[in-house]
Amino acid sequence: MERTQLTTSANLTREEVDFFMEEAERLRGKNTEDLKGKVVATVFLEPSTRTRLSFETAAHRLGSSVITIADPKTSSVTKGETLADTIRVVDKYADIIVMRHPTSGAAEEAINYTDKPFLNAGDGPNQHPTQSLLDIYTIKREVGGIDGKTIAFIGDLKYGRTVHSLTYILCLYNPKKVIYISPNELRVPEKYIQMLKDKGIEFEETNDLDAKMPEIDVVYMTRIQQERFESEAEYVKLKGSYIMTPETVKLGKESLRILHPLPRVDEITPEVDDMIQSACFRQVENGVYMRMALLKNLSKNYYK
Numbered sequence: 001m002e003r004t005q006l007t008t009s010a011n012l013t014r015e016e017v018d019f020f021m022e023e024a025e026r027l028r029g030k031n032t033e034d035l036k037g038k039v040v041a042t043v044f045l046e047p048s049t050r051t052r053l054s055f056e057t058a059a060h061r062l063g064s065s066v067i068t069i070a071d072p073k074t075s076s077v078t079k080g081e082t083l084a085d086t087i088r089v090v091d092k093y094a095d096i097i098v099m100r101h102p103t104s105g106a107a108e109e110a111i112n113y114t115d116k117p118f119l120n121a122g123d124g125p126n127q128h129p130t131q132s133l134l135d136i137y138t139i140k141r142e143v144g145g146i147d148g149k150t151i152a153f154i155g156d157l158k159y160g161r162t163v164h165s166l167t168y169i170l171c172l173y174n175p176k177k178v179i180y181i182s183p184n185e186l187r188v189p190e191k192y193i194q195m196l197k198d199k200g201i202e203f204e205e206t207n208d209l210d211a212k213m214p215e216i217d218v219v220y221m222t223r224i225q226q227e228r229f230e231s232e233a234e235y236v237k238l239k240g241s242y243i244m245t246p247e248t249v250k251l252g253k254e255s256l257r258i259l260h261p262l263p264r265v266d267e268i269t270p271e272v273d274d275m276i277q278s279a280c281f282r283q284v285e286n287g288v289y290m291r292m293a294l295l296k297n298l299s300k301n302y303y304k
């Protein structure tokens with residue numbers, strides 16, 4: 001496996017995804033020296049809790065040092081420095097670059113300015129490939145894999161980059177069915193529907209969560225993302241569209257599992273956290289091991 005950069009889930013192969021999941025499992029709970037002497041830069045030009053801290057935890061657990069831009073307001077981006085120059089500069093300091101950016105396509109642009117190991121930690125509403133890898137890893141651990149299973153995406157499927165990235169990965173496997181449940185205004189972009197059609201994967205788009213609950217194996221809840229809307233009024237109209245309560249969970253199978261990339265606002269009530277069906281915080285932990293697997297192997301492929 002020769003990959004050194006990851007900007008999108010679109011070009012991941014099933015072999016790679018399986019390898020990263022096996023590697024995450026091997027690294028589970030371990031501290032290693034795989035990145036001893038290396039410097040990982042986390043360049044976060046959009047807010048984050050999980051992705052930045054889990055990448056930094058992963059880097060430390062692999063023995064590397066970490067430098068960070070945690071807030072664009074404290075960087076020279078606020079003085080008008082371009083993405084190109086920011087990446088050219090970080091390339092001179094760090095051995096591995098992890099970047100989050102508010103603009104779709106920023107990760108693809110950034111790799112024009114560095115050939116070093118590079119990971120997209122989310123680019124606007126476009127892609128969040130490392131999240132989708134920790135999501136599929138969580139699905140594998142929780143329900144044994146995606147083959148033959150029905151997965152339902154719920155909430156903001158238009159701007160939800162985690163939904164977009166995970167849809168690419170699902171298409172590498174053989175799910176029974178993919179269900180997209182959203183308000184009409186927040187439907188998944190047509191290109192993802194077309195991809196499912198091309199792959200011959202059964203899918204459905206609907207507004208009705210309760211009616212679908214009995215047939216779902218994995219619920220993937222998402223937040224209605226205020227920051228993606230042009231007006232407050234548009235956001236207020238749609239917020240609270242879907243709320244997962246214990247009563248909703250009880251409409252589903254006993255083996256149902258609920259994932260959420262987090263952060264949540266009100267779309268999963270706190271009472272659900274205590275139910276075995278809620279895998280959200282196990283998903284958070286899995287993120288560290290998946291990011292260890294990615295940092296270790298993209299680096300190994302580059303620094304041979």
Ligand code: CP
Nearest residue numbers: 048049050051261262
């Ligand atoms: N899941 C996720 O991307 O969370 P953060 O925005 O906190 O990084």
